[in-house]
Amino acid sequence: xxxxxxxxxxxxxxxxxxxxxxxxxxxxxxxxxxxxxxxxxxxxxxxxxxxxxxxxxxxxxxxxxxxxxxxxxxxxxxxxxxxxxxxxxxxxxxxxxxxxxxxxxxxxxxxxxxxxxxxxxxxxxxxxxxxxxxxxxxxxxxxxxxxxxxxxxxxxxxxxxxxxxxxxxxxxxxxxxxxxxxxxxxxxxxxxxxxxxx
Numbered sequence: 001x002x003x004x005x006x007x008x009x010x011x012x013x014x015x016x017x018x019x020x021x022x023x024x025x026x027x028x029x030x031x032x033x034x035x036x037x038x039x040x041x042x043x044x045x046x047x048x049x050x051x052x053x054x055x056x057x058x059x060x061x062x063x064x065x066x067x068x069x070x071x072x073x074x075x076x077x078x079x080x081x082x083x084x085x086x087x088x089x090x091x092x093x094x095x096x097x098x099x100x101x102x103x104x105x106x107x108x109x110x111x112x113x114x115x116x117x118x119x120x121x122x123x124x125x126x127x128x129x130x131x132x133x134x135x136x137x138x139x140x141x142x143x144x145x146x147x148x149x150x151x152x153x154x155x156x157x158x159x160x161x162x163x164x165x166x167x168x169x170x171x172x173x174x175x176x177x178x179x180x181x182x183x184x185x186x187x188x189x190x191x192x193x194x195x196x197x198x
Contacts, residue, residue: 008060011079073165076113084153119134119135175191
């Protein structure tokens with residue numbers, strides 16, 4: 001298989017672990033599934049859903065599928081809109097009969113989106129398609145970050161993603177940020193709330 005270039009995107013629901021481990025099993029996972037489906041409907045296409053990873057959606061935009069590249073901002077904005085709209089539907093649900101913690105605290109969940117541009121190698125393992133490579137590992141590592149926006153929806157872009165999109169992070173209101181990981185060293189990033197450019 002040939003190595004490909006493109007956007008690697010992770011949309012992750014913050015607060016998922018607390019919701020599922022501290023609430024009723026019947027409702028917590030269903031709420032997360034509803035929210036993830038709302039995001040997926042908005043970002044695919046043009047992104048291709050690579051997989052659902054618990055509380056996150058992993059999506060790819062192979063080089064040339066998001067045209068112009070800066071359109072990724074609109075795609076992610078739509079994902080955030082879908083999340084917020086479905087979250088509000090769940091909050092405003094007419095079913096007042098359920099007072100479980102999962103239903104009562106759905107408003108506390110937040111969406112974060114990680115965007116990176118790099119290489120990935122499509123492969124088949126055990127009859128299932130997946131992608132591999134250092135950039136795939138990096139985008140997953142970036143989920144565990146030190147961004148100070150933990151209580152709000154936010155986006156985190158790497159410098160390669162912004163360079164490929166040809167957008168100015170300052171124009172988007174994104175703040176510079178550096179993450180450091182073993183084997184990767186310092187990773188130059190930019191973050192902002194979902195209302196900040198995305």
